[in-house]
Amino acid sequence: MAHTDKNTVTILGQNDVQGLEIQPKEDNNTWVPVVIPEGAFVAIVGDALKAWSNGRLHSVRHRVVLRGEKERYSWGSFLMPKDGSRVQAPEEFVDKDHPPLYRGFTYADFLSYFVSTLKDDALDVFAGLPDVVDDRDQLAVN
Ligand SMILES: O=C(O)CCC(=O)C(=O)O
Ligand SMILES: [Fe+2]
Numbered sequence: 001m002a003h004t005d006k007n008t009v010t011i012l013g014q015n016d017v018q019g020l021e022i023q024p025k026e027d028n029n030t031w032v033p034v035v036i037p038e039g040a041f042v043a044i045v046g047d048a049l050k051a052w053s054n055g056r057l058h059s060v061r062h063r064v065v066l067r068g069e070k071e072r073y074s075w076g077s078f079l080m081p082k083d084g085s086r087v088q089a090p091e092e093f094v095d096k097d098h099p100p101l102y103r104g105f106t107y108a109d110f111l112s113y114f115v116s117t118l119k120d121d122a123l124d125v126f127a128g129l130p131d132v133v134d135d136r137d138q139l140a141v142n
Contacts, residue, residue: 003061003062003063004123007049008081009079010078011076011079012043012076013075013076015074016038018035019065019067021033021065022034023060023061031063044060047059047110051127052087055101059123087107087127089102099129102128110122110123110126
Protein backbone atom coordinates (compact mmCIF):
# COMPACT_ATOMS: atom_id res chain seq x y z
CA MET A 1 0.00 0.00 0.00
CA ALA A 2 1.29 3.46 -0.89
CA HIS A 3 2.45 5.45 2.11
CA THR A 4 4.96 7.84 3.56
CA ASP A 5 7.05 6.50 6.41
CA LYS A 6 6.21 8.16 9.73
CA ASN A 7 9.63 7.84 11.36
CA THR A 8 12.72 9.94 10.55
CA VAL A 9 14.76 7.77 8.17
CA THR A 10 14.21 4.26 6.84
CA ILE A 11 17.12 2.29 5.43
CA LEU A 12 15.95 -0.44 3.07
CA GLY A 13 17.72 -3.34 1.46
CA GLN A 14 16.37 -6.20 -0.64
CA ASN A 15 17.30 -9.32 -2.53
CA ASP A 16 17.68 -9.10 -6.32
CA VAL A 17 13.96 -8.68 -6.98
CA GLN A 18 13.04 -5.07 -7.68
CA GLY A 19 9.64 -3.59 -6.83
CA LEU A 20 10.05 -0.34 -4.92
CA GLU A 21 8.35 2.64 -6.54
CA ILE A 22 8.17 6.29 -5.53
CA GLN A 23 5.78 9.09 -6.36
CA PRO A 24 7.17 12.44 -7.56
CA LYS A 25 6.37 15.38 -5.30
CA GLU A 26 2.96 16.87 -6.11
CA ASP A 27 2.17 14.30 -8.78
CA ASN A 28 -0.04 11.59 -7.43
CA ASN A 29 -0.62 9.94 -10.80
CA THR A 30 2.93 8.82 -11.50
CA TRP A 31 5.02 6.04 -10.02
CA VAL A 32 8.73 5.82 -10.68
CA PRO A 33 10.57 2.52 -10.12
CA VAL A 34 13.60 2.66 -7.86
CA VAL A 35 16.21 0.16 -9.01
CA ILE A 36 18.29 -0.85 -6.01
CA PRO A 37 21.64 -2.28 -7.16
CA GLU A 38 22.72 -5.53 -5.52
CA GLY A 39 24.38 -4.89 -2.18
CA ALA A 40 23.12 -1.32 -2.03
CA PHE A 41 20.48 0.15 0.20
CA VAL A 42 18.06 3.04 -0.02
CA ALA A 43 17.43 5.73 2.58
CA ILE A 44 13.91 7.12 2.70
CA VAL A 45 13.02 10.33 4.53
CA GLY A 46 9.99 9.93 6.77
CA ASP A 47 7.38 12.41 8.01
CA ALA A 48 9.16 13.11 11.30
CA LEU A 49 12.27 14.27 9.43
CA LYS A 50 10.14 16.24 7.00
CA ALA A 51 8.66 18.14 9.95
CA TRP A 52 12.06 18.47 11.63
CA SER A 53 13.54 20.02 8.47
CA ASN A 54 10.54 22.33 8.02
CA GLY A 55 9.69 20.52 4.79
CA ARG A 56 13.13 20.97 3.26
CA LEU A 57 13.49 17.20 3.17
CA HIS A 58 10.56 15.51 1.48
CA SER A 59 8.98 12.30 2.75
CA VAL A 60 8.34 10.51 -0.50
CA ARG A 61 5.25 8.32 -0.97
CA HIS A 62 6.32 4.84 -1.91
CA ARG A 63 4.96 1.36 -2.49
CA VAL A 64 6.10 -2.07 -3.57
CA VAL A 65 4.73 -3.64 -6.76
CA LEU A 66 5.75 -7.17 -7.65
CA ARG A 67 5.66 -8.09 -11.33
CA GLY A 68 7.30 -11.49 -11.53
CA GLU A 69 6.99 -14.85 -9.83
CA LYS A 70 10.22 -14.61 -7.87
CA GLU A 71 9.95 -13.87 -4.19
CA ARG A 72 11.19 -10.52 -2.97
CA TYR A 73 12.80 -10.12 0.41
CA SER A 74 13.45 -6.76 1.95
CA TRP A 75 14.75 -5.54 5.28
CA GLY A 76 14.30 -2.21 6.88
CA SER A 77 15.94 -0.29 9.65
CA PHE A 78 13.48 2.30 10.92
CA LEU A 79 15.23 5.16 12.65
CA MET A 80 13.04 7.27 14.91
CA PRO A 81 13.39 10.02 17.49
CA LYS A 82 14.41 8.97 20.97
CA ASP A 83 11.57 8.43 23.46
CA GLY A 84 10.01 11.69 24.54
CA SER A 85 11.90 13.84 22.06
CA ARG A 86 10.26 16.80 20.51
CA VAL A 87 10.15 17.30 16.76
CA GLN A 88 10.54 21.00 16.08
CA ALA A 89 12.29 22.61 13.12
CA PRO A 90 15.38 24.57 14.23
CA GLU A 91 15.14 28.29 13.51
CA GLU A 92 17.85 27.98 10.82
CA PHE A 93 15.29 26.16 8.67
CA VAL A 94 12.65 28.86 9.02
CA ASP A 95 12.78 32.17 7.16
CA LYS A 96 10.56 34.29 4.96
CA ASP A 97 10.98 31.92 2.00
CA HIS A 98 10.42 28.92 4.26
CA PRO A 99 7.62 29.78 6.69
CA PRO A 100 7.01 27.28 9.50
CA LEU A 101 4.98 24.35 8.17
CA TYR A 102 4.46 22.31 11.34
CA ARG A 103 3.99 23.00 15.01
CA GLY A 104 6.40 21.25 17.38
CA PHE A 105 5.22 17.89 18.66
CA THR A 106 6.30 14.82 20.56
CA TYR A 107 7.01 11.97 18.17
CA ALA A 108 5.12 9.44 20.30
CA ASP A 109 2.00 11.63 20.18
CA PHE A 110 2.23 11.86 16.40
CA LEU A 111 2.64 8.10 16.13
CA SER A 112 -0.37 7.46 18.41
CA TYR A 113 -2.42 9.82 16.26
CA PHE A 114 -1.33 8.02 13.10
CA VAL A 115 -2.08 4.60 14.56
CA SER A 116 -5.55 5.78 15.62
CA THR A 117 -6.44 7.09 12.15
CA LEU A 118 -4.08 5.28 9.74
CA LYS A 119 -4.47 8.24 7.45
CA ASP A 120 -1.52 8.91 5.21
CA ASP A 121 -1.83 12.68 5.61
CA ALA A 122 -1.52 12.28 9.40
CA LEU A 123 1.41 14.72 9.61
CA ASP A 124 -0.50 17.55 7.92
CA VAL A 125 -3.63 16.97 9.98
CA PHE A 126 -1.78 16.46 13.26
CA ALA A 127 0.83 19.20 13.07
CA GLY A 128 0.30 21.27 9.91
CA LEU A 129 0.17 25.04 10.43
CA PRO A 130 -2.10 27.29 8.36
CA ASP A 131 -0.48 28.42 5.15
CA VAL A 132 1.39 31.52 6.21
CA VAL A 133 1.64 32.82 2.65
CA ASP A 134 -2.14 32.63 2.20
CA ASP A 135 -2.60 34.45 5.49
CA ARG A 136 -0.32 37.23 4.28
CA ASP A 137 -2.25 37.52 1.01
CA GLN A 138 -5.41 37.72 3.06
CA LEU A 139 -3.98 40.58 5.13
CA ALA A 140 -2.91 42.41 1.98
CA VAL A 141 -6.44 42.15 0.54
CA ASN A 142 -8.12 43.33 3.74
O1 LIG B 1 9.85 -3.60 1.14
C1 LIG B 1 10.18 -2.45 0.83
O2 LIG B 1 11.10 -2.21 0.05
C2 LIG B 1 9.44 -1.27 1.38
C3 LIG B 1 8.86 -1.47 2.74
C4 LIG B 1 8.28 -0.21 3.27
O3 LIG B 1 8.02 0.72 2.56
C5 LIG B 1 8.04 -0.05 4.70
O4 LIG B 1 8.18 -1.04 5.43
O5 LIG B 1 7.73 1.07 5.15
FE1 LIG C 1 7.74 2.53 3.74
